[in-house]
Amino acid sequence: MHKWHSIYVHAIIIYIMAKLMTQTEVQLDPQGRLVIPAQLRRLLGFESGDSLIARTEDGRLILEKAGTIKQRLKNRFAHLPQTTSLAEELIADRREEAKRETSER
Numbered sequence: 001m002h003k004w005h006s007i008y009v010h011a012i013i014i015y016i017m018a019k020l021m022t023q024t025e026v027q028l029d030p031q032g033r034l035v036i037p038a039q040l041r042r043l044l045g046f047e048s049g050d051s052l053i054a055r056t057e058d059g060r061l062i063l064e065k066a067g068t069i070k071q072r073l074k075n076r077f078a079h080l081p082q083t084t085s086l087a088e089e090l091i092a093d094r095r096e097e098a099k100r101e102t103s104e105r
Helices: 002-022 038-044 066-076 086-104
Strands: 052-057 060-065
Touching (some): 060 066
């Protein structure tokens, strides 16, 4: 039983450390700036001089590198054939919609 207790305690310590590394309190200075703690910057791969994209989602502030966003979009549309042009499809859809609106008048 002693061995299992040790494994359990070790698992709890790992869990707590992971939570501490991904969640920490930060303070805004009078100019509205905040410092991202070094451990979070390392975890996220943020380096000095990086440009981050800031957005809000459900009342939360989200900071991401532009490359992270681009990769997520590439992954989202990876299933589309390379010959597919979403812009051309959108233009064609809008033209069809305009024709329908004109014929309904």
